[in-house]
Amino acid sequence: MPNAASKILLMIILLLAGAHVHAVVTIEIDQGVKRGIPIAIVPFGISDDIDQELELDEVIRSDLSRTGRFDVLNVDKFLQSPTKVEDVDFADWKLISVDYLVIGSIERVDESNFRIETRLFNVFNEKQIFGSQFIATTSSDRKVMHQIANEVYERITGTKSSFHTRIAYTVASVTSENKTEHRLVVADYDGKNATVILKTDSPILSPSWSPDSEKITYSILGRDQSKIWVQEVSSGNRQIVAEFKGQNRSPSWSPDGTRLAFANSRDGNSDIFILTLATREIIQLTTDRQIDTEPAWSPDADYIVFTSNRGKGAQIYKVRAKENQQIERLTIYGKSNSRASYSPTGKQLILITDQGTGNQVGIFDIESKSISVVSSTSIDDSAVYSPNGEMLMYVVEGRDRHIKILSPDGRIQSRVETLEGAVNQVAWSWDS
Amino acid sequence: MIRNLFIIGITIFSLVLLAGCAKDLESVDITTVDSPESSEGVSGDEVSGVSGTGDAVQFGIDGEDTTGTGDTQAVDPLSQRTVYFGYDESIVSDEAQTIIRAHAEVLLDNPDANLEIFGHADERGTREYNLALGDQRAVAVSSFFQEFGVDVSRISAISYGEELPAVIGSDESAWSLNRRVEFDY
Numbered sequence: 184m185p186n187a188a189s190k191i192l193l194m195i196i197l198l199l200a201g202a203h204v205h206a207v208v209t210i211e212i213d214q215g216v217k218r219g220i221p222i223a224i225v226p227f228g229i230s231d232d233i234d235q236e237l238e239l240d241e242v243i244r245s246d247l248s249r250t251g252r253f254d255v256l257n258v259d260k261f262l263q264s265p266t267k268v269e270d271v272d273f274a275d276w277k278l279i280s281v282d283y284l285v286i287g288s289i290e291r292v293d294e295s296n297f298r299i300e301t302r303l304f305n306v307f308n309e310k311q312i313f314g315s316q317f318i319a320t321t322s323s324d325r326k327v328m329h330q331i332a333n334e335v336y337e338r339i340t341g342t343k344s345s346f347h348t349r350i351a352y353t354v355a356s357v358t359s360e361n362k363t364e365h366r367l368v369v370a371d372y373d374g375k376n377a378t379v380i381l382k383t384d385s386p387i388l389s390p391s392w393s394p395d396s397e398k399i400t401y402s403i404l405g406r407d408q409s410k411i412w413v414q415e416v417s418s419g420n421r422q423i424v425a426e427f428k429g430q431n432r433s434p435s436w437s438p439d440g441t442r443l444a445f446a447n448s449r450d451g452n453s454d455i456f457i458l459t460l461a462t463r464e465i466i467q468l469t470t471d472r473q474i475d476t477e478p479a480w481s482p483d484a485d486y487i488v489f490t491s492n493r494g495k496g497a498q499i500y501k502v503r504a505k506e507n508q509q510i511e512r513l514t515i516y517g518k519s520n521s522r523a524s525y526s527p528t529g530k531q532l533i534l535i536t537d538q539g540t541g542n543q544v545g546i547f548d549i550e551s552k553s554i555s556v557v558s559s560t561s562i563d564d565s566a567v568y569s570p571n572g573e574m575l576m577y578v579v580e581g582r583d584r585h586i587k588i589l590s591p592d593g594r595i596q597s598r599v600e601t602l603e604g605a606v607n608q609v610a611w612s613w614d615s
Numbered sequence: 616m617i618r619n620l621f622i623i624g625i626t627i628f629s630l631v632l633l634a635g636c637a638k639d640l641e642s643v644d645i646t647t648v649d650s651p652e653s654s655e656g657v658s659g660d661e662v663s664g665v666s667g668t669g670d671a672v673q674f675g676i677d678g679e680d681t682t683g684t685g686d687t688q689a690v691d692p693l694s695q696r697t698v699y700f701g702y703d704e705s706i707v708s709d710e711a712q713t714i715i716r717a718h719a720e721v722l723l724d725n726p727d728a729n730l731e732i733f734g735h736a737d738e739r740g741t742r743e744y745n746l747a748l749g750d751q752r753a754v755a756v757s758s759f760f761q762e763f764g765v766d767v768s769r770i771s772a773i774s775y776g777e778e779l780p781a782v783i784g785s786d787e788s789a790w791s792l793n794r795r796v797e798f799d800y
Contacts, residue, residue: 388743388746389742404746404775404776404778406773407773409746430750430773430774432743432746432747433743446743448747448750452750452751452754453747453750474744474747474748474750474751476743476744476746476747477741477743477744490741490743490744492703497703497740497744519703519740521740521741521744522741522743522744535740535741541739542739542741562738562739564741564742565741580738580785581738581785582785607742
């Protein structure tokens with residue numbers, strides 16, 4: 184478990200002059216073991232005729248750091264800061280043990296467009312791995328930087344990043360009339376470009392993205408009944424899809440996009456159901472008298488995992504996504520385990536576990552049944568994998584509610600910028 | 616002894632019943648929109664009340680109206696409209712049953728009154744699980760009202776999970792007051 188003394192706060196500050204100074208991103212690193220790939224991202228060269236504030240290399244640095252797969256070198260360690268190929272002296276980078284080097288520059292094309300040029304080098308063999316040009320505007324600059332980070336990530340690791348994906352989160356705040364306002368917010372995965380897509384007096388719960396990432400389903404806790412809605416992100420159009428007798432909660436979109444798993448309490452206690460969206464037909468998966476809730480699909484859509492207190496305390500169970508199937512208990516260690524969802528490989532579950540030290544984010548290995556705790560906070564909720572499985576995100580509860588991104592080993596932690604208020608739950612979009 | 620208390624309680628209750636209805640509805644409305652972040656109103660009263668007497672059960676949502684004259688008495692079950700639960704449990708304690716029985720008798724004498732039951736949980740555990748846990752607690756309390764003769768058609772029960780804490784705080788003193796069922800009629 185990381186303790187305060189073994190952590191450093193790595194403040195990465197963009198070293199650009201005057202108008203180009205950007206927000207400071209704080210990434211906390213537990214220094215126990217350094218095992219990321221050492222990479223240097225040199226501050227991009229900026230032509231003199233640019234006076235707009237643009238989001239530049241800091242975006243790339245933050246993206247690569249958050250995954251835990253890279254150790255992004257602090258700029259004050261650099262022996263040189265080249266912005267052109269001809270200025271790169273590989274000896275200077277070998278000396279400070281950098282494996283990969285990114286340089287770039289930006290120049291004005293016309294009134295509103297900028298050309299961004301970037302190159303990735305293998306320091307060891309002194310070869311360029313790729314070079315690309317992008318056209319950006321002041322509003323698309325972050326998007327381009329995420330694209331560059333993705334390119335670097337993919338070329339070096341061989342896997343696709345999640346830097347271009349989005350999140351949805353719920354946040355509650357108090358209005359000037361002293362009422363609570365609940366909002367559903369969609370943002371880039373790092374919290375930027377936040378847009379409120381729904382405002383209501385009633386709590387919004389369990390947002391879940393459609394596989395095409397164009398719609399979001401959620402439950403609204405009404406005065407008399409909770410109902411499940413589907414909303415189109417771009418238009419805001421929304422409709423009720425489940426208002427069956429009892430409470431309708433915890434929707435989870437199937438990987439093929441045609442069904443929702445959800446919890447309904449028409450028999451007096453919460454059970455797991457599947458709704459086919461086209462026909463509005465439902466099938467019931469569980470029938471016991473205890474709590475069954477928080478269903479989530481396996482990546483192949485064959486199984487549903489869910490939380491139940493049919494044993495003592497909450498634990499995770501698994502059932503085939505059909506009627507009248509055997510129910511199998513998955514988690515055996517811990518006082519309680521809840522809100523599980525699958526890793527993209529289907530081999531692990533991320534969940535909220537109580538191992539006697541509070542509610543923490545845990546990774547459950549389905550094969551070995553072991554659980555590893557990866558968060559260092561203790562009132563955690565709503566933990567999810569990124570679409571590529573190489574980052575984790577969850578909500579830290581308590582006095583200062585916020586969203587955190589974790590590397591899968593828990594080593595790298597960073598806070599996600601959110602709109603003002605108390606953050607409640609978070610959902611990560613799919614890779615599309 | 617208990618029976619006498621009930622009769623006294625019922626008499627007091629009958630006197631305030633009509634005035635109480637409007638007030639109660641209003642206070643429930645406030646509860647449903649009250650901010651989890653707000654430290655005013657109900658939660659503030661409860662915090663100071665608890666530290667003053669050390670008796671958590673005395674400070675239900677409407678507690679401040681009816682406890683004013685009862686300081687020297689142990690506990691008048693009719694002054695309580697909140698019952699509390701253990702962590703991740705929905706077992707109705709003996710103390711809670713006494714409170715429910717007292718109110719059930721009032722309801723039997725007032726056949727036009729309908730009962731609303733609100734289940735709550737502390738912030739630990741996930742939101743959806745806590746909603747289901749609040750359901751389970753509300754259902755458990757509802758079962759005792761039915762056991763004591765209140766017809767199920769007069770009862771509505773809903774869970775607010777961890778969404779509407781009575782007390783803001785992240786320690787056992789707050790959690791124990793948030794693991795509760797409130798009822799109103």
